[in-house]
Amino acid sequence: MAYGTFIDKAARPTPERAREVTGRAKAHWDALADLATGAYRARGELRFYGRNYGWAMTYRASGVTLLALFPSRDALTALVVLPAACSEAALALRPPLRPAAAQLITAATSYREGCWLFIAVRSAGDVEDVRRLVALKRPPKAPRD
Numbered sequence: 001m002a003y004g005t006f007i008d009k010a011a012r013p014t015p016e017r018a019r020e021v022t023g024r025a026k027a028h029w030d031a032l033a034d035l036a037t038g039a040y041r042a043r044g045e046l047r048f049y050g051r052n053y054g055w056a057m058t059y060r061a062s063g064v065t066l067l068a069l070f071p072s073r074d075a076l077t078a079l080v081v082l083p084a085a086c087s088e089a090a091l092a093l094r095p096p097l098r099p100a101a102a103q104l105i106t107a108a109t110s111y112r113e114g115c116w117l118f119i120a121v122r123s124a125g126d127v128e129d130v131r132r133l134v135a136l137k138r139p140p141k142a143p144r145d
Helices: 015-021 023-039 084-091 099-107 124-137
Strands: 043-048 055-061 064-072 075-082 114-120
Touching: 015 023, 015 043, 015 055, 015 064, 023 043, 023 055, 023 064, 023 075, 023 124, 064 124, 075 084, 075 124, 084 099, 084 114, 084 124, 099 114, 099 124, 114 124
Parallel strands: none
Antiparallel strands: 043 055, 055 064, 064 075, 075 114
């Protein structure tokens, strides 16, 4: 099962098309994109993750991937690769993460680069969980004057 709609490597979507396809989830896409480009001054780039995942808008800052957004029809999946050392801290956050996010962390396999957390973003609460996980991975930059 692909996480995104755009699974053909030869059919690279435009950033605008990737955003538009999310439909009802567009506000969540915008909130996470604004987080990455604002608080982290990250640049978004479309990247192909393979036929099982498809194209995603990947946000990197200072050489580190913060998150990737996989667009789907009227939906959105966010990928946060959480370093293994951050998993316990994520489960100890107060207030706690929502149950779905906590369950993903508990069930995740830890690889060399960390735990790959594919989070279905359906609500503002899911956006907040993604924001908090990204902040554990890398604190946001100080606002510019």
